[in-house]
Amino acid sequence: MSAETAGRPAAVSARGWGWRHAGRAVPAVHGLDLEIQAGERVLLLGASGAGKSTLLHALAGVLGDDDDGADESGSLLLDGAAPRGQRGRAGLMQQDPETQVILSRLGDDAAFGAENLAVPRPEIWRRVHEALEDVGLAGFPLDHPTSALSGGQKQRLALAGILAMRPGLVLLDEPTANLDPAGVLEVRDAVGRSLDKTGATLIVVEHRVAVWKDLVDRIVVLQPGAAPSGAQQPAVLLDGPPDQVLAQAGRMLAAAGVWVPGQVPDTRARRNAGTGQLLLAAEDLSVSRERPRRRGQRIPPVQAGISAEVRAGQALTVTGPNGAGKSTFALTLAGLLAPAGGKVVAAEALAAGAGPDPFRWKAKHLISRIGTVFQEPEHQFVTGRVLDELMVGPRQLGRGGQVVDELLQRLRLDHLAEANPYTLSGGEKRRLSVATVLAAHPRVLVLDEPTFGQDACTWAELASFLAELLDAGTAVVSVTHDEEFSALLGGAALRLGSARLQAGAA
Template sequence: MPATQSSNHVRPAAIHAQGWAWRHAGRSTPAIQDLDLRIEPGERVLLLGPSGAGKSTLLHALAGVLGDEEDDSDETGSLLIDGVAPREQRGGAGLMQQDPETQVVLSRVGDDVAFGAENLAVPRDEIWARVHEALDDVGLRTAAGGGLALDHPTAALSGGQKQRLALAGILAMRPGLILLDEPTANLDPVGVLEVRDAVQRCLDKTGATLVVVEHRVSVWKDLVDRIVVLQPPSAGGGVLLDGTPDQVLTEARTMLMAAGVWVPGYVPATRARRTTTQETGGHESTAQFLLVAQDLAVSREKPRRRRFKTIPPVPVQSGISAQVRAGQALTITGPNGAGKSTFALTLAGLLAPVDGKVSAAVELSEGAGIDPFKWKADQLISRIGTVFQEPEHQFVTGKVLDELMFGPKHLGHGEERVDELVERLRLTHLVDANPYTLSGGEKRRLSVATVLAAHPKVLVLDEPTFGQDANTWAELASFLSELLDAGTAVVSVTHDEEFSAVLGGTELRLDPATPRVPDSQSQPARQEAGAA
């Protein structure tokens, strides 16, 4: 069906908050409080503030998906979109979240874009006109964007393409308010620009109101016409600063840095690492090997049975060789879709290799065997601790303190490290909270703390700094630096160049493999000393 121009009009929304506050169920203190804010139709607003200031809570409230009348959450004051409570007009605002993976609903591109409009009971012919138009608007039907057909599998998209797909689904709903919650946090630099530019094209065309939450100001400051900085409830809540980007970033730069805002050109000070001969370009390090990957091929797929044959999965990456040494950092870099997380999970013993092998040294295995994938759960978590890209995937209790105690209790370890972790990772005020009610940055710090509480010798981290303000970023980077100097090996999947520079060590860059090419033709990834 050819693309057609829809006649449906987007009416930019107005936002008005007056003395608004929200307390999550099970929390003794509010996530956001005393908010007085007015956003006019068509304004583009960048929402800033330290981790825990309530930015994501506000966006979820505006999308009408925050809590319901059945739980014991508490709301005071008023929050209105065009004079109506957001939950009474769901679909009037479109929310795009941090993680590209969690926003894909259906298996084909066209169906996924149509999903929201279908749920709003838009007529069928109108839906598909909107789908074509939305895909054009976000650039996914152009040659540069992949030239995607409507039946293209969503599983084959890169991270940047998935975020643009989510944006297309929002646009097909024709909301007057677009809400972006750190939409580029997990993307490589190319994906960041893809999403930012797609948002700008859509806003220029529709005139919709925009509220975007992002810690990295430089990505969005030239697209927005206003910056609003929130204070956390512990500092009194409400709006700390409000003005044009130039005004706020120039007149209040020192105040913003103190509040943990990533103002352009600012990198917070961190603890200095002890250098090693390898990191200073000298002779090869004599640090002890803990894990070795040899000619590894990796995939998240499982082998399939066809008649009497077992069909192995197609590797997302092949020919990987790397070493993990005690007290040293290994940083895994590369564009979205290159298999970085899959390799990290395989190295950590959570996925079986398609080919090649991962071997653990005697000092790490301690009698458990050479293959980490064959270790029992308690053997694995006490040796190799893994922090997933999505923090919620590793929460198992309903209370932050119980989450931290879970590993030590089941392993029979002392719990003396828990108090230190709570303080160092700024979780003291949250020990009685439900982990699922925390902000994105707080969830990430909790997921790191729960793994560290088990005292592993190897720590595998997938995007450890996403969602962190500058202050919590510096604390996390400094803490990991201390662990390295104490002999823990740290493996990080990250796009954060400043974080990689703090930890030092070596870099393993993975570039996308050509799909379904025999292993013998794929280019092996190599580990380079001193590149991180």
């Protein structure tokens, strides 16, 4: 980025632009015609898989870095030139904040982008302090380890690094998906303050319209690169002022998977299940991801004194602010982390001879009893093909893959069976990560932010599917900020309070 363009709002121009990922028959985006003036603020909507993230990656100049064999058509320009030639002109916050945490200390990570743009050192740290304040991380010391941040806190840190760069184009991909309700408003307001200061152009991808509607000038709705029949169609479905688009096409948008304010997707209702058989229990449980480095060293837990029960056919929803240790608790309950104190006890109905401590179970015992969906979907992928990914669990258990076809169809992944999991959209990756666990038929499901990145249609399908599993006797434990999802599944609730700052909440 040159000195002449630094800090200036950027303009975007797309003329018949399209992109097909390597190994895909259908383009992610096709025939995109779009003009965004310098300083405009655009909310980019569309069904899961409509190519929203693909467009943002292209504008950031990073599309194609690991996609050999991809095809591009038409033109996509940033200030009249190809985005790849002006990296730093746009700042991209990706769906998965894990991919953007680079350095081991919070302050250094927030300063990384500005340092690479050769911003003078005193100005860098002024911007870093301001950005950390804006996103709600000012309470952490600059040398706080980034590995000790929760997913939501990493999301805030990624945004802080972008704000400190002062790019001409701010690109945000689901920036509030892993945040608690207070954090959602905090981050949105931080973005608004930054844009007011710099005048930068904004393109934000978010399924839930209500959060961003009053901050943007336009809503642009994309549709998938091909119709169900396989015919290609123009990329832009709707484009206009927010209130006008919502008033004229609210029902159509809802049918296309957009979260229209005031409308909750229809789902198949489930019966009111009674209290089922006890499967798992947390007894006076303390949790932490840190372990003593020397004998006698005491590390304070993220949370202590947790008691909870997991019962067949019943949901348990785990809520609380970012950094409260929700994910750490879920991993401990699932047998993937050792308790820092207290214990997790598997009832005989679940243990079936494997022993009462899930952390000591062998992998073959764990996979068929407790299935875990991580907060970051890519952490679960071990193959290069969606179909192979779904077959991993059944093969390990020596079972057939009869359930795989049903999972592909129910979770709207059947057209992606041959695709590389890493080329899927964020919402598709999340559904695949859920499907890989379901393929092994575990009796307990532990899901970390299961509805992350879902449009209204795929949200309804996923929620309905999980409700059916509850009716069939599966226990579902969900770490979530999604109030509609929690209300649909019902069951018990466990709220964790704010964790200690030094505890390394995750």
